[in-house]
Amino acid sequence: METAPAALGCCVVQETRLDTARIRAARRVIDPIFLDTPLYRCEALEPDLGCTVSIKLETANPVRSFKARGTEVVASLLADKGSPAVVCASAGNLGQALAWSGRGRGLDVTVVASRFAPAAKLDRIRGLDARLELVDGDFDMARERAAAVALYNGIRLVEDSLDIETCEGAATIGLELVDTVPSFDAVLIALGGGALATGVGHVVKACAPEVEVICVQPLGAPAMTHSWRQRRVVTTDSTDTIADGVAGRRPIPAVLDDLLLVADDAVLVQEASIIAGMRMLLDHAGLVVEPSAALGIAAILEDRDRFAGRHVATIVCGSNVDMDAYHRWVGAAPIHR
Amino acid sequence: METAPAALGCCVVQETRLDTARIRAARRVIDPIFLDTPLYRCEALEPDLGCTVSIKLETANPVRSFKARGTEVVASLLADKGSPAVVCASAGNLGQALAWSGRGRGLDVTVVASRFAPAAKLDRIRGLDARLELVDGDFDMARERAAAVALYNGIRLVEDSLDIETCEGAATIGLELVDTVPSFDAVLIALGGGALATGVGHVVKACAPEVEVICVQPLGAPAMTHSWRQRRVVTTDSTDTIADGVAGRRPIPAVLDDLLLVADDAVLVQEASIIAGMRMLLDHAGLVVEPSAALGIAAILEDRDRFAGRHVATIVCGSNVDMDAYHRWVGAAPIHR
Structure with a gap:
């Protein structure tokens, strides 16, 4: 994949709080160790998923996440x-x-x-x-x-997701995604507080609006997805998911407003699919990931027809996981089909 | 870490078969997906190893190795x-x-x-x-x-390691290592046929000769290390190691000649240390690696005094491993100390 000159001319997604020029400027203050992360097609995942899958890997850095x-x-x-x-x-x-x-x-x-x-x-x-x-x-x-x-x-x-720096920092991932050739048909983004989703979503909609922006949240922590669907803040009393990184109960109104402008869809996935996604990333991509980072694969697993034959990018957003819990979830035995 | 202008002025390591200008030119024909791989300090490994450890990660690409x-x-x-x-x-x-x-x-x-x-x-x-x-x-x-x-x-x-393209391609890793600030005190390189070791070693000795180049091989596949030590080709009748990627019996004379010019040391490590290295990379760095990629960590584990307080870079050169064997070696339980 190489830099696409066309990506230089981005549209303005005027309505969100984010600013594409400021996002480009953010690259200059972020330590390069966190930028230009690996983005590669992972063919070994594809037979099981039925679509072309590219991974944007945000774990190979000193803090093992995109944050x-x-x-x-x-x-x-x-x-x-x-x-x-x-x-x-x-x-x-x-x-x-x-x-x-x-x-x-x-x-x-x-x-x-x-x-x-x-x-x-x-x-x-x-x-x-x-x-x-x-x-x-x-x-x-x-x-x-x-x-x-x-x-x-x-x-x-x-304040994560509320503070514009957290969104625009995350949005630099979007710049790296849209600056690639060939482009993707859809980007799958873990949805928690919303910094990653609104950040990447803003850039994708500004620079490559034809790419579908799909947010993925666990069924056990659905507040933001319910809010997006109902176009108003919906809170929950509790959460119940292993995906600790995205387990919020109280969406932030300003972040929801941004998400409504940039997300094409928000879907909820089951815990079993998150675990299956983690196991696939281990067995077929050699990647240890935390549950939140497997949400994208989980979404494909739950709706193969939707993605069949398309090129999907998923952001592997973190790998900070307790290894004992990880082994309990993923198990020691490989998947045999 | 950032680009060091000083690294532009490399010395000529005239005697090897490799050419630094040709190595720089090689970058232009290698798909960028394989270049500029993550290089980051992994502090979570350091308490156990007693030195500063940076990882050069060659697994986050479509073939999961540096090859x-x-x-x-x-x-x-x-x-x-x-x-x-x-x-x-x-x-x-x-x-x-x-x-x-x-x-x-x-x-x-x-x-x-x-x-x-x-x-x-x-x-x-x-x-x-x-x-x-x-x-x-x-x-x-x-x-x-x-x-x-x-x-x-x-x-x-x-012919891997004999053909100069395989050495000079691998040597592009060396360019990425020497172009960083701060520099390292030592680089630990898996030694098999010798393409990686002579390639990276050539560039390090040409551009940052003060950095110690240490090759690491399993005790169960020691032919090249014995050859380096005796300054003549030594073959073995068999190999006995889980590190399949470096298990050769017959060193290539021309590659040995190069290795003699660029390696400061060649050490042999036990299988138990390789497994301990794999486990540490999993538990503390979240990395699944094949045995050959853990040789550097194994070398530190076997000689902590040698590396104490120094900054060591190790190339995590591949992650293609049978998961059932991996689980058998590394085990499902985390390390408790």
């Missing part, structure tokens, strides 16, 4: 302003990324997370020298606590 | 000449890579392999539309058979 694209932008702006500290709530990946980006710029980083978050994620946040505060509740409770910490200390609160 | 860097050069030259066909012997990875590179250029590709090669590798060679011929012996017997096929059909025989 640093956003935290690099945040930390760069804070460092320019001379800010000494920053706090965020995190399901685990944003916290690692902010810790990495902040450490390199001399920022004091506090991460608030659920004590039920994967130990692998919490360990890495500590390992990157951040202050980790755990709440006895879920991600949305961590959000409340992080806001209180920010207010009390008078420091910047980074 | 296509060489076959792209070979296939490009053959296509330019209008050659219709090509044959190689392969332990499994070269065959996949030649099949991929040849298919894209309309070449008829034959691969000769041992019937004992991993089924995953043989399946992928077939999947990439190559003609696969199996011999009832090891890789060195496949080499003999491939030579006979080439002679009989009057077609080009690609």
Whole structure:
């Protein structure tokens, strides 16, 4: 795949909060270690999936997820302003990324997370020298606590998906997707808070509007998908999914507004499909991924007819997973057909 | 890490068969999908290894190994000449890579392999539309058979490590390693036939001679290491290692001559260390690798004192592994310390 000159002339998707020129500029402040990630066709997956599948791999970097694209932008702006500290709530990946980006710029980083978050994620946040505060509740409770910490200390609160830097950082993935030849027919994007989906979706709709933008969420954490379908914020009382990275209950109104402008569809998948997707990525692509990163493959598995014969790109967005849980889900035995 | 202008001025390592200018030119004929692969520090590995560790990841591409860097050069030259066909012997990875590179250029590709090669590798060679011929012996017997096929059909025989394209293609990894800041103290390279070791070693010695080039081979397949140590070709009667990708018995004299000029050391590691290295890469880096790709980590594990406090780069050269064997080696349970 090579750079397509045509991609230089992007349309304006005026209505979202995101700005394509600013997204291009974001590339200049993001450490190159997080940019231009592998994008390759994975033919070994195709017999089982019935379509052409390309993987955009966001795990081969120091924090093993795409989140640093956003935290690099945040930390760069804070460092320019001379800010000494920053706090965020995190399901685990944003916290690692902010810790990495902040450490390199001399920022004091506090991460608030659920004590039920994967130990692998919490360990890495500590390992990157951040202050980790755990709440006895879920991600949305961590959000409340992080806001209180920010207010009390008078420091910047980074709100994933709400803060435009997190969306526009993630959107740089979109630039790398649309700058390839041949183009794709559809892009499958994990949907959680919405930074990845609105970011990539914005760029795809601006630069390659013919490509279908499909968001994928677990049936057990469907708040944003229900909100998208009903065109209004729908919250849930709880979540029930192994895909911890996308398990939110309270969609952010401004993010939903953006998502309504850029997503062609939002689909929900079963836990069994997420596990099957993880197993396929292991057996046929040699990739260990966290559950959220298998949502795209899960969506294909649940609707092969929809994708038959098409070229689908899926973003493998993270690989931070507790290995004991991973082995329990995926099992030690290979798939035999 | 960023591009270092200083790296533009490389010395001439005149004595090897490789040429730095030709290696730079090779980048122009290799599909970009195989170039500029991830290179990142993996801090989660460091507490166990006692040194700073950076990974050069050669598995996130359509053939899941570094070998296509060489076959792209070979296939490009053959296509330019209008050659219709090509044959190689392969332990499994070269065959996949030649099949991929040849298919894209309309070449008829034959691969000769041992019937004992991993089924995953043989399946992928077939999947990439190559003609696969199996011999009832090891890789060195496949080499003999491939030579006979080439002679009989009057077609080009690609000899891994002997043919300069395979070395100079692999050497493009070296360019990507020396063009980074900060530089490394040592580079650990899997040693089999020698294409990777002489290729990367040539560039490192030409452009960053202060970096130690350390080749790593299994104790169960030590022919090239013994040859390097004795400065003459030493063959063995058999091999006994799970690292199928580097299990040769008969070093090629011209390749040994090059290796003597570029390697600072060649070390042998035990099977248990290779397995421990694979497990560490899975548990702490989220990487599934084939045994050959864990040789560098194995070398650190066997001699922590040597590397203590230094910055070591290791090339994760392939991930084509039978998953049932992988699970048997690595086990389903995570490491608890």
